Amino acid sequence: xxxxxxDLLLAVTLVALAWRVLYAPDLFEAVVVFIxxxxxxxxxxxxxxxxxxxxxxxxxxxxxxxxxxxxTLRALPQQAEKSGAxxxxxxxxxxxxxxxxxxxxxxxxxxxxVLALPQVPIGLAATVSAELPRSGVSHPVTAVLLNFxxxxxxxxxxxxxxxxxxxxxxxxxxxxxxxxxGEADAVLSWLVRVLVPLVVxxxxxxxxxxxxxxxxxxxxxxVLGAAGVLLWLAGYRPVTGDRLWKFLLVLGFxxxxxxxxxxxxxxxxxxxxPPEQAGTLIMLIEAAAAVSIGATMAALFIGLHFPPARxxxxxxxxxxx
Amino acid sequence: MNALIQAAGIGFCVAxxxxxxxxxxxxxxxxxxxxxxxxxxKADNLGLGLIVIGLALEGGSWPEAGKxxxxxLLALLAGASACYLIGRHVAGQSEGGGD
Numbered sequence: 001x002x003x004x005x006x007d008l009l010l011a012v013t014l015v016a017l018a019w020r021v022l023y024a025p026d027l028f029e030a031v032v033v034f035i036x037x038x039x040x041x042x043x044x045x046x047x048x049x050x051x052x053x054x055x056x057x058x059x060x061x062x063x064x065x066x067x068x069x070x071x072t073l074r075a076l077p078q079q080a081e082k083s084g085a086x087x088x089x090x091x092x093x094x095x096x097x098x099x100x101x102x103x104x105x106x107x108x109x110x111x112x113x114v115l116a117l118p119q120v121p122i123g124l125a126a127t128v129s130a131e132l133p134r135s136g137v138s139h140p141v142t143a144v145l146l147n148f149x150x151x152x153x154x155x156x157x158x159x160x161x162x163x164x165x166x167x168x169x170x171x172x173x174x175x176x177x178x179x180x181x182g183e184a185d186a187v188l189s190w191l192v193r194v195l196v197p198l199v200v201x202x203x204x205x206x207x208x209x210x211x212x213x214x215x216x217x218x219x220x221x222x223v224l225g226a227a228g229v230l231l232w233l234a235g236y237r238p239v240t241g242d243r244l245w246k247f248l249l250v251l252g253f254x255x256x257x258x259x260x261x262x263x264x265x266x267x268x269x270x271x272x273x274p275p276e277q278a279g280t281l282i283m284l285i286e287a288a289a290a291v292s293i294g295a296t297m298a299a300l301f302i303g304l305h306f307p308p309a310r311x312x313x314x315x316x317x318x319x320x321x
Numbered sequence: 322m323n324a325l326i327q328a329a330g331i332g333f334c335v336a337x338x339x340x341x342x343x344x345x346x347x348x349x350x351x352x353x354x355x356x357x358x359x360x361x362x363k364a365d366n367l368g369l370g371l372i373v374i375g376l377a378l379e380g381g382s383w384p385e386a387g388k389x390x391x392x393x394l395l396a397l398l399a400g401a402s403a404c405y406l407i408g409r410h411v412a413g414q415s416e417g418g419g420d
Contacts, residue, residue, distance in 0.1 A: 185406070185409070187402055187405050187406065188402065188406060191398065191399075191402040194398065195395075195398070195399075198395070
């Protein structure tokens with residue numbers, strides 16, 4: 001009973017927050033509500049018994065995306081309203097009604113689909129449990145992500161790489177170690193000195209935990225990316241050379257690629273891990289992917305702070321140099 | 322004895338929730354940013370501490386209680402530093418320095 005009340009409250013709050021994100025006239029308020037929405041989504045995923053997704057949502061949706069949005073807000077032209085933050089034009093009333101009708105229809109269709117689900121779930125859960133001992137790990141989500149459907153994860157890492165290339169291309173520079181860091185402040189430097197070792201420890205723990213419980217490369221990687229963002233904010237210049245940065249960005253996609261080539265060279269199918277070495281291979285790929293994802297997240301953030309390229313594109317016209 | 326510990330756990334959680342409510346009321350009703358920061362960090366940190374005590378009592382095992390206390394200390398650390406940084410930014414703006 002209390003579970004149902006909590007879930008209903010959560011659902012209503014999520015919809016209300018989403019409404020506020022879309023219709024708040026003050027963009028700063030919209031971004032802050034977006035971060036809150038991400039946190040509550042993480043709680044919703046936890047209520048749906050999906051801790052892997054809850055961890056990823058909290059780290060990315062609430063954490064990193066919020067940071068990127070706040071940073072983007074600073075670059076927009078300032079309008080001196082009551083908070084000095086950029087404003088949004090209020091939407092037309094006439095546009096609201098068809099949108100509300102469409103959203104209600106979609107909600108109805110989704111509800112009907114959920115109610116029509118069979119009582120006993122027919123899915124691949126039984127097959128996954130049957131093959132779990134041969135997959136090299138003991139957590140079904142990790143087994144699916146890195147062994148049974150490893151190809152999808154490989155392509156996801158490719159998408160991350162393309163995103164990093166895109167951001168760095170738009171800003172016109174790949175010299176990450178030359179981006180000017182944030183201003184140093186005594187309390188922030190002290191906080192970062194205390195937090196970053198802890199963050200690295202937590203990332204390693206999440207990585208190790210992925211074998212038997214919720215965790216894994218993606219969550220560990222995003223936590224590492226947050227450490228990179230913190231270090232940059234506290235004024236620490238990235239000490240690694242640019243070539244090392246580029247190597248780290250490619251490392252995740254590249255490690256999958258190497259393993260894929262290895263399996264095919266060994267006469268097996270693409271990404272068919274030999275069962276006795278599956279655990280080790282998965283661990284190696286996860287470690288490489290975690291470091292790579294961390295470097296990508298940090299690069300996405302640091303890349304926002306390059307001075308704009310000499311030849312301004314139409315996208316850059318409104319950005320204050 | 323067990324029932325007493327459970328009741329104490331629930332009591333601490335409720336007390337923590339009351340502090341969070343007080344902090345939120347302060348956020349909504351105080352006139353300017355600095356006093357709102359004051360309300361938020363003090364009330365929320367204490368509220369989180371009480372909730373942690375309540376959960377530790379309900380959870381029962383020492384490793385869980387230890388983890389919860391570490392989480393509380395980290396939240397304290399992050400909250401206090403964030404409060405200082407926001408306060409510094411606001412104070413810098415009001416002095417006409419701006420950012």
